[in-house]
Amino acid sequence: MTAPLPPAFLAAAKDLLGPKGWSDDPEKLTAAATPWRGTFQGETPFLARPASTAEAAALVKLCAAHRVAMTPQGGNTGLVDGGTPHGEICVSMTRMTAVREVDPFNNSMTIEAGATLVSAQETADAASRLFPLSLGSQGTATLGGLISTNAGGVAVLRYGMMRDLILGLEVVLPSGEVWDGLSGLRKNNTGYDLKHLFAGAEGTLGLITAATFKLFPKVQRATAWVIVASPGDVVKLLALVRDHAGDSVTSFEIIPANAVAMVVADIPGTRDPLPANAEWRVLIEISQPRAEQAEALLTAALEAGAEAGLVQDAAIAASETQAKAFWLIRESIPLSKRAYGAALNQDISVPISRIPAFIDACNAAVRAHAPSADFVIFGHVGDGNLHYSVVEPAGAAVPTLKAHAEIVTRTVFDTVTAFGGSISAEHGVGRLKRDELARLRPPAATQAMRAIKTALDPLNIMNPGRVVSV
Missing domain, CATH: 3.30.43.10 (Uridine Diphospho-n-acetylenolpyruvylglucosamine Reductase, domain 2)
Structure with missing residues (x-):
């Protein structure tokens, strides 16, 4: 109680x-x-x-x-x-939603922390600008929460994490004092950059009340659904597409065939955009000032991919409606997976070049403990972030996943660490990963984090027990 x-x-x-x-x-x-x-x-x-x-x-x-x-x-x-x-x-923070300022010439806007991500996108759009953060929960997730977890989403490859989109913050410190760090400056080399301390701190160091964000020119997108044989080919295709399109590659998402089947079975009105026997799909998005530029770059990259034997088949969206249908498959995976059966879900990252070897090694290590396990592995391969889910069909003859949940989770974390990765890529640490992170990261890092927490919040009243124990 x-x-x-x-x-x-x-x-x-x-x-x-x-x-x-x-x-x-x-x-x-x-x-x-x-x-x-x-x-x-x-x-x-x-x-x-x-x-x-x-x-x-x-x-x-x-x-x-x-x-x-x-x-x-x-x-x-x-x-x-x-x-x-x-x-x-x-x-x-849901009563604090005001748009305080939009400055299209400075490409910045200042909004309070309780505003939803979609409202920030709409505010930017009304000023003929782009706020590029995009993720499945954007109609509900608030800006303060997204800053606190340093959210990622599908456009990190081009625009970076939430931390990269912040120009300034307003934060109530644990003492009740207000740090007014709102600024539209892109160059401000005056000591510690405090905004980066609060981004990703999950409310343990202060209460974010408002933020100033970067805006960007509006773009037109070309979107493709691509059939690929293996994770190794996915990684090679990413390099090839970036060679052709450079930083205009906005999104590069890996999707397994079993996830497509799962969504089609679960979500009425969805269909497989390009049925094939291959085990993997890639959702690619390229953005340019004009639609024809984006489509030309994407077409050239896919043709080169086919010549190199990396692309088995591909479909470029002929309309925005078709592009949204592609994205609906990708964005529905987390919810549809809940109907599949038991699942252990992890948000991890590894160096892009090591993704194929990691998948093989981690799948084998998990099956040593849970032989009936299957896998739904999807996500932002363009920045090395995989949503690695160990699943077990509801009708498994000999269910083993729930009984071995702890050792399976630790196996995934240990394998991620062995491959030079992170056990928390974009969802944060919270209470669920706090102790495992303390086990895996260097002791000096934990000690430094505790020192910062204790210095700013000596009474331990700001979201205690999250991220780091004190």
């Missing part, structure tokens, strides 16, 4: 936030403590919803005075138990 909050804190918090800014309704508390996948359940005694930076700062100062721990939360779409409260109060 969650410990009761100090009555003085509750009275002061309710007075500060006003009737629209807090709730202790059991249904709302349960919703705040239940992540979207519903794979685990947290709890919280109080839901706070500040409407401004001033309210957020006053709330944090109040928490510090009463030693009340908090869990910042955005759209509650996290996957590593980082934004689910476990006894802490939940600080939802």
